[in-house]
Amino acid sequence: MKYILLFVCCTVATLAQAQRFATRDARIAFLSETPVEDIRAESTEASAIMDLANGQVAFQVPILSFHFPKALMEEHFNENYMESERFPKATFRGTVNGLDAAQSGVQNVTAKGTLEMHGVAVEREVSGTMEQTASGWVLDARFDVPCADHDIDIPKVVTENIAEVIAVTLHAELKAK
Amino acid sequence: MRGLMLGALALLCCAFTHAVYAQDDLMDFFDEGGAPSTVTSAFKAGRIINVQSPETSGKGEMNFIIAHRFGRISDGWYALFGLDNAQMRMGLDYGVTDQLQVGVARSSFGKTLEANVKWRFVEQQKGGGSPVSLTGYSVLMRDGMRFPADGIVRKDVHRISYVHQLVVSRKCSPELSLALVPSLVHRNLVDNAEMANDVGTIGAGFRYKLNNRLSVNGEYHYLLPRPVEDDFVNSLSLGLDIETGGHVFQLHVTNSRGMFERAFLAETTSRWQDGDLYFGFNINRVFQVGDRR
Numbered sequence: 078m079k080y081i082l083l084f085v086c087c088t089v090a091t092l093a094q095a096q097r098f099a100t101r102d103a104r105i106a107f108l109s110e111t112p113v114e115d116i117r118a119e120s121t122e123a124s125a126i127m128d129l130a131n132g133q134v135a136f137q138v139p140i141l142s143f144h145f146p147k148a149l150m151e152e153h154f155n156e157n158y159m160e161s162e163r164f165p166k167a168t169f170r171g172t173v174n175g176l177d178a179a180q181s182g183v184q185n186v187t188a189k190g191t192l193e194m195h196g197v198a199v200e201r202e203v204s205g206t207m208e209q210t211a212s213g214w215v216l217d218a219r220f221d222v223p224c225a226d227h228d229i230d231i232p233k234v235v236t237e238n239i240a241e242v243i244a245v246t247l248h249a250e251l252k253a254k
Numbered sequence: 255m256r257g258l259m260l261g262a263l264a265l266l267c268c269a270f271t272h273a274v275y276a277q278d279d280l281m282d283f284f285d286e287g288g289a290p291s292t293v294t295s296a297f298k299a300g301r302i303i304n305v306q307s308p309e310t311s312g313k314g315e316m317n318f319i320i321a322h323r324f325g326r327i328s329d330g331w332y333a334l335f336g337l338d339n340a341q342m343r344m345g346l347d348y349g350v351t352d353q354l355q356v357g358v359a360r361s362s363f364g365k366t367l368e369a370n371v372k373w374r375f376v377e378q379q380k381g382g383g384s385p386v387s388l389t390g391y392s393v394l395m396r397d398g399m400r401f402p403a404d405g406i407v408r409k410d411v412h413r414i415s416y417v418h419q420l421v422v423s424r425k426c427s428p429e430l431s432l433a434l435v436p437s438l439v440h441r442n443l444v445d446n447a448e449m450a451n452d453v454g455t456i457g458a459g460f461r462y463k464l465n466n467r468l469s470v471n472g473e474y475h476y477l478l479p480r481p482v483e484d485d486f487v488n489s490l491s492l493g494l495d496i497e498t499g500g501h502v503f504q505l506h507v508t509n510s511r512g513m514f515e516r517a518f519l520a521e522t523t524s525r526w527q528d529g530d531l532y533f534g535f536n537i538n539r540v541f542q543v544g545d546r547r
Contacts (some may be wrong), residue, residue, distance in 0.1 A: 099283055126283045127455055137284045141291055147499070147542040148312020148352065156295050157466045157497075161429040165291075170281065254283075 096129035103249035167194035311349030314544025323534035365398030412443035417515035
């Protein structure tokens with residue numbers, strides 16, 4: 078009897094494993110929009126993982142993987158604003174709410190959790206969409222990050238060039254792990 | 255019954271460990287397969303002060319450098335501490351790739367024209383890979399002064415000199431970067447028969463960041479022994495880098511007045527101990543002229 082139960086228990090564990098979806102090439106882009114100039118940057122090296130069993134999600138992106146149209150912008154981003162050597166990664170970990178795993182098509186969901194970047198963790202609720210595909214899930218989200226929330230200091234001389242609130246978009250295609 | 259109890263316990267244990275495991279595991283995923291990353295921005299500008307840093311213009315970037323070395327500070331009020339007369343160098347550097355840069359420049363010092371190429375062929379990596387970056391720099395200089403009317407026949411090729419150097423650099427911390435720079439100077443023509451056409455130097459430089467926009471820089475070049483005694487001395491420079499967005503201002507005090515490699519490495523004549531110092535600046539202005547991708 079106990080062997081059967083052990084077996085069942087292990088099977089459950091394995092099933093839970095199969096409910097994990099992940100990617101290492103999620104796309105995170107952001108836009109700083111001011112009347113003077115629009116600054117865009119993109120990383121295609123973000124990692125994302127989701128556990129359907131408990132609805133947990135986690136995202137991580139290396140700050141150095143964001144690329145800009147100008148090398149100087151990239152240097153300033155890493156050296157002056159994000160201080161990427163001290164804070165090499167931005168992460169989000171939280172829980173997805175409002176997801177019906179059985180349902181097909183695009184679903185509106187929210188994720189509540191902790192967004193950490195530039196060494197400052199902020200509790201956030203982010204809304205986005207999820208869609209089940211043949212191989213996994215596609216996640217899309219769009220949210221704003223106020224620089225001040227993460228102690229990212231923008232000097233007066235460049236306030237005309239850099240927005241106080243940065244619009245971030247995320248696209249992840251998670252595959253069964 | 256006993257079996258059932260045991261089984262239930264096993265299930266509980268299993269479920270519990272699994273739950274714990276799941277939480278840790280989610281973040282563990284990020285630690286797996288972490289590739290080494292390139293260390294960037296060891297120095298702010300293409301030069302530490304006079305000598306090359308490992309930095310090059312990014313792909314498609316045109317860097318305009320305007321540099322001055324004023325007269326002797328020890329000239330005092332009469333020459334406004336040297337500000338009354340300046341040597342100037344104007345240069346353009348262009349990034350062919352993020353690692354390869356070509357440049358031209360003109361110095362008023364010796365009316366010297368130069369063409370140079372710089373290639374960072376090994377990048378410093380974090381988490382494996384090379385602990386240092388290696389950058390090669392070669393410059394061809396053409397002296398533009400009129401030949402003296404002393405009856406000696408000189409050809410145009412005699413105007414040419416070369417410097418080849420290797421910049422071995424390491425960003426030790428976000429604040430501190432070090433560079434070791436061995437150089438070889440070759441002159442097609444020297445002033446007299448005893449002087450060697452080739453002279454070597456070993457240089458060292460540093461950058462220490464005081465904050466995100468300000469750093470202290472320094473460099474020293476030791477002249478390797480020459481076959482005959484000459485008046486040339488080692489070059490020592492100390493300065494500040496100030497970054498203001500699109501510009502990097504470098505302000506410094508140095509005993510070398512020439513701003514191209516042959517002059518400051520091999521032909522420095524003023525001594526710190528005599529107070530023969532020059533105040534100077536480099537201003538670096540970056541323009542993105544080409545496509546980066």
